[in-house]
Amino acid sequence: MALTEPKYISAVTRVVDHGIRTLVLPDGRTCEYAKVDQLTGTLQTIYNKNALDYDTVWSRGHAWTIYGLIKAYSFCKNDTYFEVINKVTNIYINQTKWDLIPNWDLFANKDDILDTSAAAAVCSAFIKFGKVEKDLKYLNLGKTILNTLLTNDYLSSKKSHQGILLHASTPLRITSKPGESQIWGDYFLLEALNQIMK
Numbered sequence: 580m581a582l583t584e585p586k587y588i589s590a591v592t593r594v595v596d597h598g599i600r601t602l603v604l605p606d607g608r609t610c611e612y613a614k615v616d617q618l619t620g621t622l623q624t625i626y627n628k629n630a631l632d633y634d635t636v637w638s639r640g641h642a643w644t645i646y647g648l649i650k651a652y653s654f655c656k657n658d659t660y661f662e663v664i665n666k667v668t669n670i671y672i673n674q675t676k677w678d679l680i681p682n683w684d685l686f687a688n689k690d691d692i693l694d695t696s697a698a699a700a701v702c703s704a705f706i707k708f709g710k711v712e713k714d715l716k717y718l719n720l721g722k723t724i725l726n727t728l729l730t731n732d733y734l735s736s737k738k739s740h741q742g743i744l745l746h747a748s749t750p751l752r753i754t755s756k757p758g759e760s761q762i763w764g765d766y767f768l769l770e771a772l773n774q775i776m777k
């Protein structure tokens with residue numbers, strides 16, 4: 580069973596196309612949820628639960644969008660996906676500082692709480708995309724993020740700490756203890772390191 584078989588490419592395309600239509604806004608921002616008509620698939624409304632506000636962007640959700648689109652593009656080589664990747668990447672870059680580590684919401688105050696788990700997911704996706712597609716722009720973006728994440732500011736040095744990457748934010752409506760490690764942040768960091776060493 581090869582993932583490049585036409586039936587699988589067709590399934591991926593249907594799912595990704597629907598996600599782009601419903602969850603990626605024309606300017607490249609993303610939303611977390613879309614309510615669609617169950618019979619027709621027609622979009623009824625979009626909304627956020629984890630973002631700062633209804634028209635802002637939850638960084639981790641946006642990171643997963645970038646990651647998923649890059650994964651889909653690697654299977655389908657659909658030029659439309661490449662355009663959307665560029666659009667959502669531009670929002671990410673424009674809403675982060677020079678080191679490309681986002682706040683928990685891309686539109687939050689620049690001194691607000693960071694989310695390194697979002698950065699790690701984007702980092703891994705950029706490195707893979709840059710290497711597979713021989714795209715230096717994305718490879719260099721991924722390296723910038725990785726070099727930042729591998730500094731003492733973002734790595735745990737305490738033996739008692741149970742994670743690797745610090746400052747991975749959980750939704751602030753759920754916890755008031757930002758700055759901890761999260762397993763998904765550590766996963767994407769290790770994946771990025773694996774990608775860069777290939």
